[in-house]
Amino acid sequence: MNINTSEERLKARNIQPTAMRLRVLTYLVESQAAISLSDLEKKFSQADRTTLFRTLKTYLEHGLVHQINDASGTTKYALCAENCTCTYPDDIHLHFYCSSCEQTYCFPHLGIPEFDLPENFKPARGNFVITGQCSSCPA
Amino acid sequence: MNINTSEERLKARNIQPTAMRLRVLTYLVESQAAISLSDLEKKFSQADRTTLFRTLKTYLEHGLVHQINDASGTTKYALCAENCTCTYPDDIHLHFYCSSCEQTYCFPHLGIPEFDLPENFKPARGNFVITGQCSSCPA
């Protein structure tokens, strides 16, 4: 199955495709970087903050996006791959946070190795971010 | 050189060892887990929030502690090793955030591999956290 439209993409995750949700999803698709709630607020200034907040929460709960906690301190969100379950180690990848332009990139091709955790530590999810300077920012 | 007392530990990082800073450092040494600003507030309720905030900031700037952004969303801090410079990849290690008890553990023995970043992405620091359930929390 190949998901072409945003509407199908939401339905596949059991999320009702409302107008607002479709627009937020389109924005996520278009964005190269992970976005924060305040990014959404700026983009959709006509919409209510709460709606955007809950849209992201819904996406998160249904596994449409994953959450990234970078050095900026504010939570960011990025689209998951089609069949992603956001579980460590298989579905987790590396992120890069540029401290100059404050963009957060997804590197889906850079997976995470399996760490040898101490006994009885049960992993479920992962948050892996390298901070530095991205290729668009001058040294 | 072996740093025995908290006072020597602060001086080695060029931090004036005031009474408050010594007490915060002692608390950090005693804590097994990484702590947040609000943890400090609870522990030192007589002190001003700002002082505690700036104490952590000073520690961070002088490389005495490193910053961890886990899935809790709030920034946490943990003591660095003696000669740590907090730079990726050498001085970065894995952390574990327990979503049940909300404790954040340092695993200094679990280092971070060097990732093959895209061209002109210059790494400086790293934030690596696995979320799950710790050995103290029942399944």
Added chain:
DNA sequence: TGATATTTGCACTATTGTTGCATGGATCTG
């Protein structure tokens, strides 16, 4: 169509992170 469930918007509240300024104590210099 009417009943029901879900989504959205508004009004708050809480928490975290942060700054400016005044005070007080430590340190330095003559």
Added chain:
DNA sequence: CAGATCCATGCAACAATAGTGCAAATATCA
């Protein structure tokens, strides 16, 4: 030791982020 200077602390704000309760609007279902 006196005076000047520097730094740490405390107080009072403020800003941004995160989250909740409720009522109105909208969609869905029988």
